[in-house]
Amino acid sequence: MVIMMHQMRAETAPAAGDPDSVVSWHIVRNADLTALCGKELSPAAPVQDATRWTLDPDHNCHTCGALYLRETPYLPGEHTG
Template identity: 40%
Template structure:
């Protein structure tokens, strides 16, 4: 399964910076794991960046992600 991080921006849009990172179940998706619809033009990052972004990830997305991704997938920091 290939997940993808997608940025949610605040009221100022992209110019105001990322408010929260959400996790998509598949690359290119616009519905986050938490059910929120995210702008299809929002910045994306690979799933390996989860937990390593300057802004936090959505807690609900993160919790669901941890249940879907096998522990010990080769990354000692997960």
């Protein structure tokens, strides 16, 4: 069984490096520079752990999110209320 490791990588506006320059967060596999949606991202773009995907959904790529959910296991303990 192959276990994929994912991380979030930012798509940034021209003012790269400025936290406010994040246009959208994408999901990449294993620190790749190509997002799951196919967008090429900068190696200098901010990254964060994929577990932060739910914290600011308005700034996340919908396509990456859908594909990410297909590649990650469903853990019932994470969805209790």
